Amino acid sequence: MNVFVESLPELIGALGSAGAVGIVVWCARRWRRSRDRPDPAVLEQRARSELVTDYQTVRRYTLLGTTGRDGGPIQVISTRPVGTFLIWPVGRQQERFELTDVRLYDGTFAAEPVDRYETVR
Structure with a gap:
């Protein structure tokens, strides 16, 4: 110790x-x-x-001439540049939209319809 x-x-x-x-x-x-x-x-x-x-390249587009289930316009968020084509199903058809830099009244950008074609099922 x-x-x-x-x-x-x-x-x-x-x-x-x-x-x-x-x-x-x-x-x-x-x-x-x-x-x-x-x-x-x-x-x-x-x-x-x-x-x-980063956020300047993200845009919300309104697909012109389309309506959703609730009757309102269909809106899509995209990071693609202006002039890109987007294919969207409309009923039994598919429609091609061109992304533009035209700003609409609600602040979204316009996606103009280009043409429609039937889907093969």
Whole structure:
């Protein structure tokens, strides 16, 4: 028992020095991370500019001359560029629509019908 009591100060000293070294290392890492991290305002502005460019390519189109089950116009969301053709089933037929950059009164863009053709069943 005498050996344990005599070695207790050395054990406490070792634990204290290990704790002090751990605190110094933790502070150094935290300081380095805060120094390398960009300003939050810059990050927010960068994220907003990326979102704006992404959302500018997403458009909602109204398929002209079509109605859904509720009697309202059919609207489609697309990321395709203007001039792309979209095939949409209308009853037993399929109709081809051209995506345009013409903005309608409700804020959507017009998808004009080009032609219809029968589906083979």
